[in-house]
Amino acid sequence: MNDVVLTGDRPTGLLHLGHYFGSLANRVELQDKYPMYVVIADYQVITDRDVPGQIQRNITGLLLDYLAVGIDPDKVTIFQHSAVPELNQLLLPFLSLVSVAELSRNPTVKDEIAHSSQGAVNGLMFTYPVHQAADILFCKGTLVPVGKDQLPHVEVTRLVARRFNERYGAVFPLPEAMMGERPLLKGLDGGKMSKSRGNAIALSATEDETAALIRRARTDADRLITFDETHRPEVANLLTIAGLCLGRPPQDIAAEIGHRGAAALKSLVTEAVNEFLRPIRARRREHSEADARRILAEGNERARERAITTLQEVRAAMGF
Structure with missing residues (x-):
């Protein structure tokens, strides 16, 4: 069979x-x-x-x-x-x-x-x-x-x-x-990623909606960006999202950002996600209900x- x-x-x-x-x-x-x-x-x-x-x-x-x-x-x-x-x-x-x-x-x-x-x-x-x-x-x-x-x-x-x-x-x-x-992605609030909790980036979200969601994502006060899933899970989650979208190890992305802090991290994640989703959004527009x-x-x-x-x-x- x-x-x-x-x-x-x-x-x-x-x-x-x-x-x-x-x-x-x-x-x-x-x-x-x-x-x-x-x-x-x-x-x-x-x-x-x-x-x-x-x-x-x-x-x-x-x-x-x-x-x-x-x-x-x-x-x-x-x-x-x-x-x-x-x-x-x-x-x-x-x-x-x-x-x-x-x-x-x-x-x-x-x-x-x-x-x-x-x-x-x-x-x-x-x-x-x-x-x-x-x-x-x-x-x-x-x-x-x-x-x-x-x-x-x-x-x-x-x-x-x-x-x-x-x-x-x-x-x-x-x-x-x-x-x-x-890969297990957490929601942008640190909890389980869920359609009903408003903490997920929908594949059909606009670039502005995506940017707004990532701006509200939880991070921490440490300006040095490191990939530590145990002690810095929210930062690690954002690095994981960026890594999946860019096809790069999250540790390398953390090293690239260095001491530039959460604002630089969120900016990089936003661009990575939007770039990744552009062809998906374009294909969605090709089809009608x-x-x-x-x-x-x-x-x-x-x-x-x-x-x-x-x-x-x-x-x-x-x-x-």
Whole structure:
């Protein structure tokens, strides 16, 4: 069986620099090596919030970000979770293959519950790992690019696939996690980089917006700029961002700035980020919202064709 990659994002806002270096750049490389499905996981938005927010606007923005960074819809199937009912129907038989205790022990579910904005945890939160298993297995995904925090979800998917195969016959491959060297960028306020916290540089931000965000970034009072992730994490984070954008070691950039202080550091980071994002911003302007809707409709159709075939195999194996 040929390898197939499954990856995706929840449409909760615009993608930012952390997303680019953490996953998007890797997807651009992978699209030339493997068949790839990219899910815009709109149903998963309501796992940890009461309402989905500006869901259609976020979906369109997400797709425009994909096009801007170089994800090619002629090579990649980009689709919307809720537009593929056959994928979501796989959730029912898959849920019968895991216990409540196994879902409750999932460390990613525990973490999501701890950071949920809801007053009470809903049932969808507990089924979240199984829903992700359906995302991966509907297309017979074998490779799943993930960070360390998502490894438990891949393990649940492997568990579901193995138990289904043992109970009903061999239908699904056992997917493998793809762990890459992903730089962890913090937000400009020193916390976790997040779309909702206003501490991230959106890929679609203007040059002026980018400059304003970096001016507000936390640093410290020491004028000598050094790269010290332990004792000077905010300064180290800015140096890391500049290093990624310039393709240079952050230590070299720190030595170049020397005693010129935080103002010089922020000026260098601003120019590095804006220079890096110029071609991405230019590509984004080449596409309209109508382009995004057309591409998504075509991707939904291809994904649904694949999901129908898989669901038919599942029902036949189960004797339905």
